[in-house]
Amino acid sequence: MDGEDEFAVFTSNLIKKLGNFIAVNNLNLKVKRGEIYGLLGPNGAGKTTTIKLLCNLTKPNGGKGHLLGKKFSDNTIASNIGYMPQETALYDGLTVYQNILFFGEVYGLSSKKIRNRSDELLKFINLEKWRDELVENLSGGMKHRLSLACTLIHEPKLLFLDEPTVGVDPELKMSFWNYFYKLKSMNTTILITTHYMEEAHHCDRVGFMKDGGLITEGSPTELLHQTNTDSLEDAFIKFSLGR
Amino acid sequence: MNFKRAFAVTKRVFKNVKNDKRTLGLMLFAPILVMLVFGVAFSGDISDVNVIIVNNDQGLETPNGTISLSKDIISNLNTTVMTMRYMDNEKSAITLVENGEEYAVIIFPKNFTTNAYSGFNNSQKSSNTYITLKGDDTIPNIKNTIQGDIISGITTTMEDKGVKSSVSLLDEPIYGKDAKFIDFFVPGVMAFAAFLLTTLLTLLTFVSEKTSGTLERLLSTPISESEIVTGYAIAFGIIGTIQAGFLLTIAILIFDIMVIGNVLLAFLVVALLAIVSQALGILLSSLAKKESQAIQFIPFIILPTFLLSGIFWPIQAIPSWIRPFSYLIPPTYAVNAARNVFLKGWGLDKIWPDVMILIIFAAIFLILAVLYLKKRTD
Numbered sequence: 001m002d003g004e005d006e007f008a009v010f011t012s013n014l015i016k017k018l019g020n021f022i023a024v025n026n027l028n029l030k031v032k033r034g035e036i037y038g039l040l041g042p043n044g045a046g047k048t049t050t051i052k053l054l055c056n057l058t059k060p061n062g063g064k065g066h067l068l069g070k071k072f073s074d075n076t077i078a079s080n081i082g083y084m085p086q087e088t089a090l091y092d093g094l095t096v097y098q099n100i101l102f103f104g105e106v107y108g109l110s111s112k113k114i115r116n117r118s119d120e121l122l123k124f125i126n127l128e129k130w131r132d133e134l135v136e137n138l139s140g141g142m143k144h145r146l147s148l149a150c151t152l153i154h155e156p157k158l159l160f161l162d163e164p165t166v167g168v169d170p171e172l173k174m175s176f177w178n179y180f181y182k183l184k185s186m187n188t189t190i191l192i193t194t195h196y197m198e199e200a201h202h203c204d205r206v207g208f209m210k211d212g213g214l215i216t217e218g219s220p221t222e223l224l225h226q227t228n229t230d231s232l233e234d235a236f237i238k239f240s241l242g243r
Numbered sequence: 244m245n246f247k248r249a250f251a252v253t254k255r256v257f258k259n260v261k262n263d264k265r266t267l268g269l270m271l272f273a274p275i276l277v278m279l280v281f282g283v284a285f286s287g288d289i290s291d292v293n294v295i296i297v298n299n300d301q302g303l304e305t306p307n308g309t310i311s312l313s314k315d316i317i318s319n320l321n322t323t324v325m326t327m328r329y330m331d332n333e334k335s336a337i338t339l340v341e342n343g344e345e346y347a348v349i350i351f352p353k354n355f356t357t358n359a360y361s362g363f364n365n366s367q368k369s370s371n372t373y374i375t376l377k378g379d380d381t382i383p384n385i386k387n388t389i390q391g392d393i394i395s396g397i398t399t400t401m402e403d404k405g406v407k408s409s410v411s412l413l414d415e416p417i418y419g420k421d422a423k424f425i426d427f428f429v430p431g432v433m434a435f436a437a438f439l440l441t442t443l444l445t446l447l448t449f450v451s452e453k454t455s456g457t458l459e460r461l462l463s464t465p466i467s468e469s470e471i472v473t474g475y476a477i478a479f480g481i482i483g484t485i486q487a488g489f490l491l492t493i494a495i496l497i498f499d500i501m502v503i504g505n506v507l508l509a510f511l512v513v514a515l516l517a518i519v520s521q522a523l524g525i526l527l528s529s530l531a532k533k534e535s536q537a538i539q540f541i542p543f544i545i546l547p548t549f550l551l552s553g554i555f556w557p558i559q560a561i562p563s564w565i566r567p568f569s570y571l572i573p574p575t576y577a578v579n580a581a582r583n584v585f586l587k588g589w590g591l592d593k594i595w596p597d598v599m600i601l602i603i604f605a606a607i608f609l610i611l612a613v614l615y616l617k618k619r620t621d
């Protein structure tokens with residue numbers, strides 16, 4: 001009706017209260033199919049809470065939302081979604097490969113598929129040598145890379161990446177973005193949160209989030225143009241001060 | 244329900260345990276240590292218990308002389324266990340027990356021998372073939388030892404004399420004929436270990452699934468809440484059984500414990516308890532936000548189980564007003580069932596009420612665990 005089908009992510013007046021605090025406040029978020037959408041905002045703006053709502057990990061107090069044309073409480077969409085949590089979310093007591101294997105199995109992939117896919121992903125995250133190392137022995141950045149691999153194992157159509165590049169070195173960050181573009185070219189939709197403004201430039205569109213709601217959205221160039229600034233940082237400040 | 248996904252969880256738990264040698268060691272050796280400590284501490288069989296014998300029996304005059312079944316029984320009592328002295332006055336004997344100077348009074352009624360023989364003849368139970376034991380109930384192990392010894396005295400005498408009468412000991416409970424404390428103790432410790440370790444392990448594993456974020460990642464995948472719980476249940480059912488098997492092997496090798504019944508049946512009971520416990524662990528994890536909080540639950544898990552589930556002393560020895568609480572905690576039923584299998588050789592046909600109750604506990608706890616996961620508390 002309102003075009004839920006046309007969008008990969010579509011929320012209307014989504015509300016989430018945490019105790020007395022309103023973490024997400026009447027959020028209307030629309031992410032088109034096949035685009036990379038960057039959610040930007042200060043700490044505590046509600047970015048993580050929004051992603052958790054979309055992944056059905058917490059129940060909203062109001063409003064509704066659709067993913068890929070289905071209600072987000074619909075269990076059948078889970079296999080099309082990839083969620084990379086802000087925290088590393090890996091089993092420290094398992095090896096790198098065992099983690100990938102486990103999530104592959106949970107997504108119901110065949111063992112052959114998992115093997116091929118994990119070879120591919122280990123190469124991409126550059127952890128081939130660490131394949132049989134326990135996760136607890138990895139560095140923070142390595143864990144982050146593995147976390148991304150576990151999110152991608154089942155080739156999801158819609159990706160929620162909560163600060164995927166935190167603690168990742170610049171070289172690898174570039175290869176992450178190249179990979180995201182490759183995914184986009186295969187029609188994957190990506191919703192990404194970040195604090196790095198230079199990264200926001202890589203997105204098709206960005207939304208500025210504050211106090212649980214969107215204050216504005218648009219392509220990076222549009223936003224710069226509207227505020228007459230040359231950095232998204234300044235643009236954000238202008239918008240958040242009400243221009 | 245997709246069992247492949249559930250098994251993925253099961254396998255994951257096993258890999259985790261395998262990679263974590265410390266947990267593995269703790270799981271296997273902690274209960275053995277408990278058993279050894281208690282086994283050695285308590286296996287010093289009870290001896291030198293002061294008892295008074297009040298023998299009112301006059302014996303039976305026969306052409307071949309006087310026969311006295313009571314005296315025969317007394318002569319068959321174990322003098323190491325009991326230091327016996329005789330008194331005629333029952334009342335003053337009881338006063339001595341009340342004052343704590345003696346542990347128990349064993350009373351043979353008037354006409355004991357006569358009644359025992361006539362009871363055999365007209366096969367009618369006469370109330371006067373009962374030997375009464377009035378003892379200090381506060382130390383059940385001692386009382387049990389005395390009872391056991393009297394029973395074996397009676398049995399030996401009856402067999403010697405060829406009397407098939409209904410002589411018995413008043414004031415039960417009686418368990419474990421010829422059983423040492425360790426025999427009584429091992430089935431209890433098996434159930435206790437399975438309960439404790441499974442509950443704690445699931446509690447800690449689940450809390451760390453929450454704090455590390457893996458639970459949220461898992462819940463964002465197609466796996467259902469019931470598949471997660473099933474995967475855990477299978478893993479911990481197996482772990483509990485392996486652990487019990489390990490414990491039992493050591494118990495047999497070191498303490499040469501008594502196993503009359505079907506060991507597999509006892510394992511089944513322990514596995515069932517492990518499943519109940521893992522669901523309980525998941526439920527308890529809902530009360531803890533982090534590991535350090537979960538650890539605070541430990542005394543609340545250990546103490547009631549330790550005191551109320553009948554591991555060290557029978558529930559019958561627990562004050563009656565507190566006894567209902569014993570029946571509220573699952574290990575009680577597992578301890579009882581395992582013990583009956585081990586020591587009495589009971590089969591499923593006799594222990595089914597305990598098994599049934601464990602299954603009901605499991606069902607309720609599993610459902611609650613699934614509902615808790617479905618609720619998605621923040």
Ligand SMILES: Nc1ncnc2c1ncn2[C@@H]1O[C@H](COP(=O)(O)OP(=O)(O)OP(=O)(O)O)[C@@H](O)[C@H]1O
Pocket residue numbers: 018019020021023041042043044045046047048049050086621
């Ligand atoms: N249980 C809770 N009770 C009350 N407030 C909470 C609770 N959990 C989170 N919050 C608050 O909700 C707000 C939104 O948090 P959220 O994690 O969504 O922010 P974020 O935009 O992802 O921030 P960051 O950039 O730091 O990751 C925060 O201010 C946080 O303090």
Ligand SMILES: [Mg+2]
Pocket residue numbers: 047048049086162
């Ligand atoms: Mg966040």
